[in-house]
Amino acid sequence: MKRNFGNGEDAVSPVIGVILMVAIAVILAAVFGSSLFGMGSSIKRTYVVAATASQPSQDTIDVTYYGGPDHNSVESIAVRVNGLQVDDDSDSGNASVIADVDPGYTLTISNNSNTTANNGIANHNGGNLTITGDRDHVIMVARFVDGAEWVILDTYV
Numbered sequence: 001m002k003r004n005f006g007n008g009e010d011a012v013s014p015v016i017g018v019i020l021m022v023a024i025a026v027i028l029a030a031v032f033g034s035s036l037f038g039m040g041s042s043i044k045r046t047y048v049v050a051a052t053a054s055q056p057s058q059d060t061i062d063v064t065y066y067g068g069p070d071h072n073s074v075e076s077i078a079v080r081v082n083g084l085q086v087d088d089d090s091d092s093g094n095a096s097v098i099a100d101v102d103p104g105y106t107l108t109i110s111n112n113s114n115t116t117a118n119n120g121i122a123n124h125n126g127g128n129l130t131i132t133g134d135r136d137h138v139i140m141v142a143r144f145v146d147g148a149e150w151v152i153l154d155t156y157v
Contacts, residue, residue: 059131061131061136062106063106073146074143077101077143079109135156
């Protein structure tokens with residue numbers, strides 16, 4: 001009895017070979033495309049710092065900056081309460097941010113213009129601040145030495 005191998009039987013290996021070649025071509029195209037269009041270069045450095053806000057009384061809000069591993073990269077902090085930007089008035093060169101903030105810094109903000117901070121007097125920057133005691137919106141934005149600005153606190157108190 002004579003056996004005929006190959007008559008009418010196709011091998012599986014050419015099909016697997018074609019699938020592997022197509023997969024390799026797709027992977028190479030993806031790697032080349034991502035490097036060509038710069039997908040990997042748009043990733044920015046993230047910073048880790050912390051801040052909190054509390055409302056000790058009906059018309060007063062305390063915001064506290066705690067620092068973090070990237071504290072040395074913080075240039076300044078901007079604080080907004082109900083849409084109005086406030087600062088501690090300790091840096092006369094820039095009336096809209098708090099510069100040279102150390103961990104543990106607390107800014108106490110109230111409806112009157114003589115709002116005190118542990119580094120100076122708060123300034124309402126030409127607006128009328130109204131702390132309602134009912135869902136006041138507090139935002140703190142840190143500016144870092146590379147020019148990046150990150151929201152470090154966005155909360156309601």
